[in-house]
Amino acid sequence: MIPVTKPYFPPKEKLFTYIDGIYKREWLTNNGPLVNEFELRLKDYLDLKHLLYVNNGTMALQIAIKALELKGEIITTPFSYVATTSSIVWEGCKPVYVDIDERTLNINASKIEAAITKDTSAILATHCFGNACDIDAIQAIAEKFKLKVIYDAAHCFGTKYRGRSIFEYGDISTTSLHATKLMHSVEGGVVVTQNADLLKRMAYIRNFGHDGPEKYNGVGINGKNSEFHAAMGLCVLDDIKVILATRKSQCDHYDLILKNLNVRKPVIQNFCEFNSAYYPIIFESEEVALASKNELEKFEISPRRYFYPSLSKLNYIQSAVTEVSDSIASSILCLPIYQDLSKEEQDMIARILLRVQNN
Numbered sequence: 001m002i003p004v005t006k007p008y009f010p011p012k013e014k015l016f017t018y019i020d021g022i023y024k025r026e027w028l029t030n031n032g033p034l035v036n037e038f039e040l041r042l043k044d045y046l047d048l049k050h051l052l053y054v055n056n057g058t059m060a061l062q063i064a065i066k067a068l069e070l071k072g073e074i075i076t077t078p079f080s081y082v083a084t085t086s087s088i089v090w091e092g093c094k095p096v097y098v099d100i101d102e103r104t105l106n107i108n109a110s111k112i113e114a115a116i117t118k119d120t121s122a123i124l125a126t127h128c129f130g131n132a133c134d135i136d137a138i139q140a141i142a143e144k145f146k147l148k149v150i151y152d153a154a155h156c157f158g159t160k161y162r163g164r165s166i167f168e169y170g171d172i173s174t175t176s177l178h179a180t181k182l183m184h185s186v187e188g189g190v191v192v193t194q195n196a197d198l199l200k201r202m203a204y205i206r207n208f209g210h211d212g213p214e215k216y217n218g219v220g221i222n223g224k225n226s227e228f229h230a231a232m233g234l235c236v237l238d239d240i241k242v243i244l245a246t247r248k249s250q251c252d253h254y255d256l257i258l259k260n261l262n263v264r265k266p267v268i269q270n271f272c273e274f275n276s277a278y279y280p281i282i283f284e285s286e287e288v289a290l291a292s293k294n295e296l297e298k299f300e301i302s303p304r305r306y307f308y309p310s311l312s313k314l315n316y317i318q319s320a321v322t323e324v325s326d327s328i329a330s331s332i333l334c335l336p337i338y339q340d341l342s343k344e345e346q347d348m349i350a351r352i353l354l355r356v357q358n359n
């Protein structure tokens with residue numbers, strides 16, 4: 001069985017050493033020493049001024065929306081994981097979809113202005129599959145119309161933009177450290193901002209709004225994460241260079257063995273150093289994509305239709321026309337990619353795909 005992705009498991013002994021420490025200290029959660037250490041190590045690795053470790057990537061998005069006090073309409077992408085839209089709706093705002101750029105699969109910045117109304121408060125865009133949005137164009141629009149920008153950078157651990165961590169961009173950038181992501185802490189998420197006041201507000205929100213034991217700064221939620229999760233995060237972070245290098249060589253190998261396959265890949269945005277987190281391919285039609293998926297499944301290989309359907313088709317959303325997103329959603333597959341996927345397994349996947357095409 002070859003799944004589309006598999007969680008990375010660091011050496012057990014290392015994790016157990018951290019767990020021994022947790023037992024000795026008898027400190028499980030509420031801003032413990034491992035959570036602090038993990039935040040410092042993440043900041044150091046990513047070369048960021050501020051960040052907060054939270055309990056998942058969806059909470060990170062919701063805390064970001066809450067901290068920016070967004071109201072009304074939020075312009076967003078129809079081509080992302082459902083959490084990008086659900087967190088907007090959960091926070092009482094209305095998602096307004098702007099179709100994607102068919103080359104990069106990210107929100108089409110040239111179509112954003114037309115979607116802005118007097119009720120628009122922000123742009124929430126996903127750097128899809130680890131590829132940067134047109135950050136410069138989005139920033140210019142945000143400044144012109146005084147909108148806030150949140151980036152859902154759940155796929156972007158290790159991606160850089162103009163030589164800096166991509167998490168530096170936007171008013172707030174969020175990521176997910178879920179088990180299926182390239183860098184993980186079983187469950188987990190991060191909010192990043194350059195703004196110290198915003199950081200403070202998000203720190204209060206993460207901890208029920210507590211400002212000391214008997215005082216509250218405002219409404220909050222439980223967005224904290226535990227010592228056990230931080231322990232796993234610390235172990236995976238130790239291996240992140242190897243994980244990123246393996247992804248890169250696996251992507252290069254797919255490029256080589258699939259060069260005669262009639263598909264296209266997303267175009268990497270200018271100034272973006274891609275983290276090779278995913279290997280999406282876009283087929284000429286839905287028919288070929290589904291035939292390829294079926295054939296792979298016969299051999300117990302599970303590619304995924306990421307992201308199908310477009311979020312603009314969700315049943316709790318006023319449906320919107322997003323032609324490019326709908327067309328890509330129906331004709332895209334993400335091929336398996338994870339740490340111990342072998343070259344031989346990749347070769348087998350390529351042989352099956354080429355056979356479907358040449359039949």
Ligand SMILES: *Cc1c(COP(=O)(O)O)cnc(C)c1O
Nearest residue numbers: 056057058081083154176177178
């Ligand atoms: C995984 C993911 C999320 C949600 O993160 P969780 O940690 O699972 O809550 C949000 N947005 C995108 C684009 C994702 O891929």
